[in-house]
Each structure stands twice: as structure tokens, then as C-alpha cells.
Amino acid sequence: MTIADAGQPVLAAPERRRPIGLLLVAVPVLLVIWLIIWPIISAIIQTLWMRLPEGGETFSLETYRFFFSDGYSLSNLSITLWTTGVCAILLLVVCLPIALYLRFSDSKVAAYVQGLAIFPMFVPSIILSFAFIRVLGPNGTVDLLLNAMSLPKIRSPYLTPWGPVIGLVWDNIPLTVLILLSGLGNVSNQAIEAARDVGAGRFALLWHIILPRISNSILVAISFAVLGIFSAFTLPYVLGPAAPEMMGPFMQRTFRELYEPRTAITQAVITFGFCIVFGLFYVRSVAKNRTP
Amino acid sequence: MSILKIKDVSKIFASGQVRAVDNFSLDVADGELVCLLGPSGSGKSTLLRMVGGFERPTSGLMTIDGEDITHVPPEKRPTGMVFQSHALWTHMNVFKNLAFGLKLRKVAPDEIKRRVEAVLDLVGLNGYGTRHVAKLSGGQQQRVALARSLVLEPKILLLDEPFASLDQHLRERLREEVRDIQQRLKITTLFVTHGQDEALSMADRIVVMRDGRTEQIDRPEVIYREPQTPFVAGFIGTMNLIEGNVANGIFSKAGYSTPLPVGDGPAIMAIRPEALDLAIAGEGSQGKVHRVTDYGTHGLVDLELNDATRIKAMVPHPDLFKAGQSVTLTPKAIAAYRDGVVIHRA
Structure with a gap:
């Protein structure tokens, strides 16, 4: 027919x-x-x-048995977990207020703040490390300024566990802010106004309306940050202490200096094991978002 | 007692260029439903947002029960607002959406449960407490939004085009339900809409707004039958507005003339389609039929005057008229305007 x-x-x-x-x-x-x-x-x-x-x-399972019985390996894993955890918390503490400000401010200053928040994205890690050493390192700008004011020197975070933390937080600010900002974009002005209308103050608004609505974005932002930080190399290598060291430099040293490729691969597999947990969080979150 | 008083309120937006609301005054009586009606950009939503506390007036005073609320933040006002987009919190179920405001007021859990269930019953959503709001239909979502405001027992209910996103049938049903609920609770209500039908069918009084100012405040039937300005005449319902000249008590326009006992000069004649009688003309035709639309209950005839001015007439038997026919026009009720004010009504 x-x-x-x-x-x-x-x-x-x-x-x-x-x-x-x-x-x-x-x-x-x-x-x-x-x-x-x-x-x-x-x-x-x-x-x-x-x-x-x-x-x-x-x-x-000999190499795994060795890793989990070796005090030095465990302290390296422990410092990596500590650095990752502290960085994740600091990133949230630093980036959430910035993202909230950028989302809800009508001021022209917000555009400049956004530019500043994204700026670290364009600075390579090695340049950042150099700048860090010149500013916060021994006899750096801060020391010179304190000296000029006849004040005592500060204890430099350079070559301490806080060195990589500062560097990694700085390095991850742009991506975290962008992801949180995108999540906040889904919180409509009317949803905020409706909450204010029923009596929500600033804290109640944040706690009961905004944070639950962007929980997915927080999860994604933290997953991305954790994945990058856990296996970071340049910043922990240049700014961190010689021992204990984060898994990135540890793997590199085991492979290049100790010539133990199998042990280095084991360290990599263990690192991957930790990262995959956060990777799964991310995948689950994406899948949840795509479910009709 | 007038519960809401708005006195000389203006809103100029930061740029200083846009005067969204201009010296607006209104008294809303206890239990009254007042509709703010006007085209887009007339300032009605800005005014409602000022009453809700979401915009700060540039000048003027607003009181509820005599208490100055002009600069009180929204979370501390005795008002409840229903938004156009429902603005439900999609991470909460229906019960939590309704209970949120009560929890913030530290109402006891038993009392919260009782009040939420009562208001769900009121809006016809009994048993929907555990439903996720995203899975409700548009109409149900709007009822939840209304219930969320009502559960807090506000002194003033503010409705910002609440039915705009709903289809025609649902809109008609919901506006009847909302009016019933409003009358049952006797809650003072300010309702923004650009739909005349909504305003005419729901309001105790209508405020027609234009460019941030009041054009007319009156009961719906008065607004419809006795519009005070050509703008109101043209905005409410369908109105034939014919611009012509009056000379020696006769209004004339392109071959059409009718007595109009006012002074000589330009005038706008306003005739409702239902107030215009048509007769098929032999001689002395005043217009030609352009199109006939049959609506079943009545017909609408589009006419062309001799200078191609289009007007409409409502007829009970549309089958009597055909395109191209010559007709004579006899107005049963007219109003005439000059310089923006009514000069004659008959």
C-alpha cells in the first residue's frame, strides 16, 4: 500500500x-x-x-604482603591519605563560599573573583611550586617582609606535609569551583525565594535547600579532586618532605632509583584501588543524574 | 479592617532608568482577593515581590495589620507566596516540602503532622505525603505549592501567575479550587496574572496596571462594563476601539456614523462585540463581512469598515452572515474617550 x-x-x-x-x-x-x-x-x-x-x-601475594607489612610503605600510604583528606576538606571550605558568592552575587566584582578563582588552572604545577618556594620557602618573600618589620620568621611549610597540601589545594581550586558553580546553577532563584518565604534564614537555606541540591556536584568535585591529589606527583615531589612521601613520588623512586618495577607496580595497583572507590562514586553520581 | 495597605510605593531599578512601579497605592481588605492585572512589564510582579519582601521599594510604605513591613525581610513577613514555577524543593517529598516551614518555626512534630495532613486534605492531595514532588503532575505540584504556603497560615497569600505553566483545562479547574479555598479560609490574597479570564472569574477587585501605575481599580464587572480608560477598555475582554471625529453630536469614521452627544473633536468610540447589532444592508451599508467564525454557542463576525478598519460583532446566528455581505451596525452600548478619559457612556 x-x-x-x-x-x-x-x-x-x-x-x-x-x-x-x-x-x-x-x-x-x-x-x-x-x-x-x-x-x-x-x-x-x-x-x-x-x-x-x-x-x-x-x-x-608476596608484594602486597610486603607493602602492607612495611612500615615505610604504610606511612607513605598514610601521608597520602592524610594529604588527600585534608585537601578535600580545605577545597570544600575554600571553594564552596567562592561558588556561593559567584552564584548569588549580582555585583560586578563577582566577574573578577571568578577570573581569579579560575586563574590557577592556567598556571603549570612547576611554576606554582617555584612561586611557592619564592614566597613561602626559607628566605622567601614572607620571611623578607617579616624581617623588614623586625618580626620573627615563620616556620615554612616548604618540605613539610603542609607544602603539598597548600600547592594541591591551590591547584584544584578552579575545577572544584567550576563544578560547584555548575551544581549551584541548578538551584533556581525561586527555590531559594520559596525557602526564604517559609522562614528560612541564611544557615537554614544553605543547610536544608542548597547543600542537598548540590550534593551530587560536591561528590563529583571531591571525587575529581581526590583522584588528582591521591596520585599527584609534581607538587608533592617538589614541595613535600623526603620521608614519608606521597604515593606519586614513592612509586617513581621505587621504579627509577630502587629498580623494583614489580614493587612500583604493586604501589600503583594499591593507589588505583583507592582511586577507583572515588571513581565509582563519580560514576554512580553520573548514572544517578542520567536516570530518568 | 484593611489588612494590607500599600501607600505611594515606587520601585526604580538600580540603573535608574526603569521605574517598574510608580507611586502605587492600594488597600486590600480582610479576606479580599485582589488581582493585579496588566501586560508584561506593567510592574505587577515587581509589586507582588515587594509585598513578599523579595524586592525593596525605592520609596513608599507597606503595612500589614498596621505594622510597617516595608523593609522586613521575606522570612519574617506574615506572607506566603506561590510561585509561577511552583518552586518546590525536589530533594524533599510532599510532606517534607510542607513541613519545612513549620520545622523552622519549631512546631511540635505531632502538630506538624496534623497541620500538613489537614492542608493536604484541603487541596485534595490526601495521602500524597510520601510522594516525591518531581513525580507529581503539574496541577498536583501547583497544589503542593499552594499547600506549602497555606500550612503556615499567612496573613496575606501572594500568588504570582500560579497557573501560567498549566494547560487550559487544568487552569480553569484550579482557579475555581483556589477561589473556593481562599473563600473558605477567608485569607487576604493578592494575585498577579496577565490572564483576564482568571482575573474576571476569581477577583473581588481587579487592579489594572500599566507602566507601573494604576489604570483602574474596581470590581470585575465594573472593569468589564465601565472601563475608565481606552487602555482598560482595550485590555479587558474584546473591545472595538474606533478612532474618529465628533461634529455636531455625530461620531463618524469611514462611512460609519452614530450619534454621540459630546463636544466636537477627536474621540475613541468603544463598543463590545456583544453590544453591536448587525443587519444585512440593502442600501446605506456601513461595513462588509470579512470572516465569520462559528463557536457553536455564538458566532463572531469580522467586519471591515470602508477604510479597512476591522471590528468584531458577536451574533447568535452566524449562519445568517457570509463573507462579502454588506451590513449596517447598531451599537446597543457605547463608551467614548477623549484624552485618555471617558467622556460619554450609554
């Missing part, structure tokens, strides 16, 4: 498009499998299968 004939091409069009769509995503998916998924699997296999001196391989 004419109607059926006329209808056929309309129905067939999406069918024809489907393989093109799949082909378009196939390339990046294959690249992810090749460059990310396979190295992860390969690394895990390498840490679990030990070569025997007489040839052949055997299953062994």
Missing part, C-alpha cells in the same frame, strides 16, 4: 544510522581499552604472578 511504502524509509533511517553511531564511539572505546583497561589488567596480573628462579610462574 502507498501508506506503508511511504512510511518505510522514515523507519529505516534510524536503523541505518545506528552502526555509524557505534563506529564513532568504537575508536575512543578501543583506545581506552588499549591504553587504560589493558595496562590495569596487565599491572594486576604482573603483581600476582611471580616468576620462579627455576623458570615458570606462580600465583603470589
Whole structure:
């Protein structure tokens, strides 16, 4: 019939498009499998299968057993967790007020504040480290100013655990602010006004309306920050103490200086294990958002 | 007792260029429902937001029960506002949306439960407490928004185009329900709308606003039948506004003339379509039928005067008229305006 004939091409069009769509995503998916998924699997296999001196391989948890019984490895893991936790808290404390200000301020100053908040994104970590040393390091600008005012020197955070914390917080401010700001964009002015209308003051508004509405964004921002901080290298390497050290420099030293690739890979797998927990938080949050 | 008094309130926005509300005054009586009606940009929403505390007046005074509220923040005002977009908190269920304001007022949990259930019953959402607001229909969401305001027992209920996002049928049903609830609770209400039907069917009084000023404040039937300005005449309902000249007591415009006992000069004649009788003309035609629309209960005839001015007439039997026919016009009720004020009504 004419109607059926006329209808056929309309129905067939999406069918024809489907393989093109799949082909378009196939390339990046294959690249992810090749460059990310396979190295992860390969690394895990390498840490679990030990070569025997007489040839052949055997299953062994020896490297993991060593890591979790070695005091130095554990203190490195512990300082990494501490740094990550402190940075995550500080990032929230610093970035949430900035994002709230940017979302709700009508002032022209807000545009400049946003520019300043995003600025660290354009500063490479190594430049930031250099600036940090010149300002907060021994005989840096702060020391010179204190000296000029005849005041005692401060205890520099350089080469202490606080050095990487300051650097990493600075480095992660832009992304955290942007994610929180995007979350706050979903809190409508009318929802805020409705809350004020029923009697909510500033704190009640923040606690009962704004924070629950942006909890997903907070989770995503913290997941991103934690993923970056946990495996950070440059800032902990340049600004942090020699020992204990964060997992990034620890892995590099184990691999390059101690020539223990299998131990370094084990450290990487353990680091990955911690990161994947936050990665799953992120994936869950994205999936939750996409659920109709 | 007048519960809400607005006296000489103005709002000039920061740029200093826009005078959104200009020297506006209004007294709203206890239990009265007043509609602020006007086109977009007439200042009605700004005025409502000032009463709600969301905008600060540049000058003027507002009182509720004699208490100055001009600079009181919204969270401390005895007002409750229903927003156009419902503005429900989607991370809370219906019960929590309603209970939030009561919790902030430290009302006992048992009392919160009782009041929330009572108000849900009032708006016809009994048993919906545990439902997630995002999963409710538009009409149900609007009822929750209304219930959220009512549960706090405000002295003044403010409605900011609450039905604007709903379809026609739902809008008609909800406005009847809201009017019933308002009358049952005898709650003083200020209602912003740009829908004349809403204003005419719900309000005790209508304030027609234009450019931040009052054009007319009156009962709906008076606003409809006796508009004081050509703007109100043209804005409320359908009105034929014919600009012409009066000479020796006769108004004339492009072949159409009718007696008008006012002084000579330009005038605007206002005739409602239902107040214009049509007759098929042999000679002395005053206009031609352009189009006939049959609405079932009545018909609307679009007419063209000799200079192509279009006017409308409502007829009981539209099948009697056809496009191209010559007709004569006999107005049953007219008003005439000059310099923006009414000069004659008959």
C-alpha cells in the first residue's frame, strides 16, 4: 500500500544510522581499552604472578604482603591519605563560599573573583611550586617582609606535609569551583525565594535547600579532586618532605632509583584501588543524574 | 479592617532608568482577593515581590495589620507566596516540602503532622505525603505549592501567575479550587496574572496596571462594563476601539456614523462585540463581512469598515452572515474617550 511504502524509509533511517553511531564511539572505546583497561589488567596480573628462579610462574601475594607489612610503605600510604583528606576538606571550605558568592552575587566584582578563582588552572604545577618556594620557602618573600618589620620568621611549610597540601589545594581550586558553580546553577532563584518565604534564614537555606541540591556536584568535585591529589606527583615531589612521601613520588623512586618495577607496580595497583572507590562514586553520581 | 495597605510605593531599578512601579497605592481588605492585572512589564510582579519582601521599594510604605513591613525581610513577613514555577524543593517529598516551614518555626512534630495532613486534605492531595514532588503532575505540584504556603497560615497569600505553566483545562479547574479555598479560609490574597479570564472569574477587585501605575481599580464587572480608560477598555475582554471625529453630536469614521452627544473633536468610540447589532444592508451599508467564525454557542463576525478598519460583532446566528455581505451596525452600548478619559457612556 502507498501508506506503508511511504512510511518505510522514515523507519529505516534510524536503523541505518545506528552502526555509524557505534563506529564513532568504537575508536575512543578501543583506545581506552588499549591504553587504560589493558595496562590495569596487565599491572594486576604482573603483581600476582611471580616468576620462579627455576623458570615458570606462580600465583603470589608476596608484594602486597610486603607493602602492607612495611612500615615505610604504610606511612607513605598514610601521608597520602592524610594529604588527600585534608585537601578535600580545605577545597570544600575554600571553594564552596567562592561558588556561593559567584552564584548569588549580582555585583560586578563577582566577574573578577571568578577570573581569579579560575586563574590557577592556567598556571603549570612547576611554576606554582617555584612561586611557592619564592614566597613561602626559607628566605622567601614572607620571611623578607617579616624581617623588614623586625618580626620573627615563620616556620615554612616548604618540605613539610603542609607544602603539598597548600600547592594541591591551590591547584584544584578552579575545577572544584567550576563544578560547584555548575551544581549551584541548578538551584533556581525561586527555590531559594520559596525557602526564604517559609522562614528560612541564611544557615537554614544553605543547610536544608542548597547543600542537598548540590550534593551530587560536591561528590563529583571531591571525587575529581581526590583522584588528582591521591596520585599527584609534581607538587608533592617538589614541595613535600623526603620521608614519608606521597604515593606519586614513592612509586617513581621505587621504579627509577630502587629498580623494583614489580614493587612500583604493586604501589600503583594499591593507589588505583583507592582511586577507583572515588571513581565509582563519580560514576554512580553520573548514572544517578542520567536516570530518568 | 484593611489588612494590607500599600501607600505611594515606587520601585526604580538600580540603573535608574526603569521605574517598574510608580507611586502605587492600594488597600486590600480582610479576606479580599485582589488581582493585579496588566501586560508584561506593567510592574505587577515587581509589586507582588515587594509585598513578599523579595524586592525593596525605592520609596513608599507597606503595612500589614498596621505594622510597617516595608523593609522586613521575606522570612519574617506574615506572607506566603506561590510561585509561577511552583518552586518546590525536589530533594524533599510532599510532606517534607510542607513541613519545612513549620520545622523552622519549631512546631511540635505531632502538630506538624496534623497541620500538613489537614492542608493536604484541603487541596485534595490526601495521602500524597510520601510522594516525591518531581513525580507529581503539574496541577498536583501547583497544589503542593499552594499547600506549602497555606500550612503556615499567612496573613496575606501572594500568588504570582500560579497557573501560567498549566494547560487550559487544568487552569480553569484550579482557579475555581483556589477561589473556593481562599473563600473558605477567608485569607487576604493578592494575585498577579496577565490572564483576564482568571482575573474576571476569581477577583473581588481587579487592579489594572500599566507602566507601573494604576489604570483602574474596581470590581470585575465594573472593569468589564465601565472601563475608565481606552487602555482598560482595550485590555479587558474584546473591545472595538474606533478612532474618529465628533461634529455636531455625530461620531463618524469611514462611512460609519452614530450619534454621540459630546463636544466636537477627536474621540475613541468603544463598543463590545456583544453590544453591536448587525443587519444585512440593502442600501446605506456601513461595513462588509470579512470572516465569520462559528463557536457553536455564538458566532463572531469580522467586519471591515470602508477604510479597512476591522471590528468584531458577536451574533447568535452566524449562519445568517457570509463573507462579502454588506451590513449596517447598531451599537446597543457605547463608551467614548477623549484624552485618555471617558467622556460619554450609554
